[in-house]
Each structure stands twice: as structure tokens, then as C-alpha cells.
Amino acid sequence: MDFLNKLLGINPNYIVIGFIAFFFSLEQITKTPFTFPSRIKHLLQNIQFQLVLIILNLFFVTFQVFIIQWLNSQHIGLLYLFELPLWVKLCLSVALYDITAYWVHRWTHRIPLLWRFHRVHHSDTTMDSSTVFRFHPIELLLVFGTGNILTAALFGTDVFSMALYYFVLYLFFFVQHANLHYPSWLNSTLGLLFVMPDHHRVHHQQDQYYTDSNYADVFILWDRIFGTFKIMPIDKMKYGLAEFDEEDKQNFLYLMRSPFVHIPRVHSNKRQPAQTNPD
Template sequence: MKTLESLISINLDYIILGLIVVFFTLEQVLGTQFKFNRRLHHLSHNFLMYAVLFVLNLFWAGVVVFTVNWFTEHQLGLLYLVEIPLWVTFLLGIAVYDLSSYWFHRAAHFLPLVWRFHRVHHSDTTMDSTTFLRGHPLETMFWFGFSSIVASAVFGLDLKTLGIYYLILIPMLFLEHANFKYPKWLDKTLGLIITTPNLHKVHHEQDEYYTNSNYADIFIFWDRLFGTFKHKPVEDITFGLQEFNAPEKQTFWYLIISPFLNIKRIPSEGKNK
């Protein structure tokens, strides 16, 4: 338990910075799914998104921690109504946080105002581990904050459970976006339960039929359960959004202001069902 508490106490920003270095390095030396140029340029624009989020979180993270702690101190939530072992609480907590994120993610695709911010993440026409960092700072801040607060309020989850969830979630998000070759058998085995990288890449397909699928961060069975699961061979995927294809629309400054611009969504030419 002390080891677990030590891991949870590590600043997530240090973990993220370490993972950026590890994954970006591995992508240079290992076999990748596809090739693209100007990797450092791609990294710099995506990293600036994270840098802005870091500044905003200096305040927002404190709000989330205070709120979750308040729920814990007042023992609010369904799990306080029953007595269950601690390890079961952790497992349920991870699943519940992931379920909450699933519904926030799904809503982001269908609420026009929220989609204006969420499309920044989908705008990447190439993909590597730094694509995980490409999220509009305002959306990322409120999405993870409110999904965590809602799950804590409804189910009675504490900061320790939230910390374990993020320790699992962050490396998985890097893996899901990383430009590595993954064996297809992975999708047919672990992919029954876990969101494998190839299954997440389907979510980044330019064809809207596939974009609106595979929302789960950790457990793909949420998509299977709620009818939003789809599959497409990763080698056939075209990444990004057509309205963001131009190079000048891939820059940090354009992506930051894009939610406030009236950018018409270009519909897919056909659905590759």
C-alpha cells in the first residue's frame, strides 16, 4: 500500500513529461505503422497545447481536488451504502471513472458547442504519441475535471482511487496514439475488453461513420455494450478532419482559436461500412 501511495503522490506532469521522452524516442528507433516528416515540428505544436493546459491546471486541479475531498469527507455516493473490500473499490472506481469519461466523450461529438473544442484533438492528420497532447486546453481541463467530479459525487470515489485511475489512464493514452505496429491478434483478444491502440485509431478515422465510435479510454466494452463499437483495418485509416487538412490549419495558434471560428464540417464522401 505504501508503494501505491508513493506512486499516486508523483506529480502527473512529471509522468507525462517522462512518457513524452520515452515514446517519442521509441518511435524513432522502432518499426512504425506509417511514416511522416517534420516530427519535431509536430511535437512542438502539440506540446504547446499541453503547456497551456499545465498553466490552467495550476488553479483547476486544486478545484477538482477540493471538490472530490469534500464529497469524501461528507461520504456522498453509492459506494458508501455498502461495505466492500478496498481492492474491489479500486476496480469499480477505475471502471466508473472510465464510464463517466465515455459519456463525456460521446457527448463531445454530438453537442455542437463542445465539438468545436473537441475537434482540435481530431484535427491531427498524422498520428504519433504526441497526438495525445493535442487537445484544446479548455476542453481537456473541463472534460477530465467534470467527469472525475461527477463520478466521485455519484459513486463516492476518493482521491486515491482517482490517482490510480490516472496512473493507468495516462500511459494507455500514449500507447493508443503511438505510431507503433501492433499485432492484429491483440485486437481479437485484449480488444474484447481493453481499448487497444488499433481500435482507438479507428476513432481518429476521417470518415465520420468511424469518428463517432470507440469512445472509451480504457475499457472498450463500454462501446460494445452501448452500441458504439466499430472496427476498420488500421492500414486503411485516413486520420484527421477534412476541414483541417491544410498545413496552416495544423499550427498551434490556429488550433487554439479554431473553436471560436465558424468552420463548416466537411461531410465524408462515403461510409466505408
């Protein structure tokens, strides 16, 4: 527990810097499944989202922590009904944060107003490790941040377990978005429980039939249980959204204001047969 305390005591911004330096470097020195030009330009565009998030999060994280700690002080939530060992409660809390994120993620695809913000992340036509940063700050802070508060209110999860969840989440995010080759056996082993890169790549497929699947962040189990799991061959994938294909729609300023602009959805007809149970 002392080690975990020290690990989670590290400034999360340092953790993110370490992850992007590691994965982005690997993408430049290894053979990758997709060949994309202008990687530095792409990185600089996406980093701007993270810089805005860091500034805004200085205010929101204080509010979020205050609310969750107040809920804990009142013993609100299902976990307070049971006496559980610390490690069991910690693992359960991570899973509970993740299943809430799964449902919030599904809502961002189904509710038009939320999709306007979430499509910023899906707009990336050349996905790599820096795509982890390409989220509209309003979505991360107000939508998913509210989801964390809701998790604490319903289940009694605390700030410490939320910090652990985000540490795990950052690692999964960088692994999932990185333009790297991974062994195919991961899908039929760890991929039975956890979200593997090939699973999340399907979620970034341009065809909305596939975009609206594989919503989980850490545990692919949620998609398997709730019927939203799909898989397709990696060589058939085309990233992004057709309505954002133009180069001038890939820059930071356009993407920041895009939720407030009416952009009709362009539906693709190029669909590969879904494989819902490849194992």
C-alpha cells in the first residue's frame, strides 16, 4: 500500500508526459500498422487540447474531490453497506468507475448534444498515441467528471480509488491509441477481460456501425455483457469521421469550436461483416 500511495502521489501530468514520450518515440522507431505523415504537426495539434485541459482542471478537480469526499464523509453509496477488505474494495471501485464510464461513453454516442463534443475525439483520421489528448475539455470535465461524482454517489467509491483508476486508464489509453504492432494472441487471452488495441481501433473505425461499439475503456467485459462488442480485421480499418476528412477540419481551433457548429454526419456504406464472437 505504501508503494501504491507513492505511485499515486506522482503528479498525473508527469505520468502523462512519460507515457507520451515513451509511446510516441516507439511509433517513430518501429514498423507501424498504419503509415501517417506529419507526426510532429499532429502531435502539436493534439497537445493543445491537453494544455487547455490542465488549466481548466485546476478548478474542476478541486470541486470534484470536494464533492466525492463529502459523499464519503456521509457514508453515501452501496459499498458502505458491506465490510470488505481494503484491496477488494479498491478493485471493486476501479471496476465501478469503469462501468460508469462505459455507460457515459455510450450516452455520448447516442445523445446528439453530447456527440457534438465527443466527436472531437473521433475526428482524428490518423490516430496515434497523441490522440489520447484529443478530447474537448468540456466533455472530459463536465460529462465524464460528472460520471465520477455519480459513481461515488451510487457506490461509495473514494478519491484514492479514482486516482488508481485514472492511472490504469492512462496506461490503457496510450496502449490502445498507439500506432504500434501488438501480438494477435492478446485478443484471445487478455482480450477476454480487458480492452485490447484491436478492440479500440474498431471503435475509431469511420463507419458508425463500428464507431458505436466497444465503448469500454479498461474492461471489455462490459461490451461483451451488454452486446456492444465488435471486431474487424485491422487491414480493413479507416480512422476518423468522413465529415472531418479535410485538412482544415483537423486543426485545434476548428475542433475546439466544432461542437457549436452544425456538421451533418456523413455515413459510410463501406462495411465489413461484423464478428461479434471471434473467440
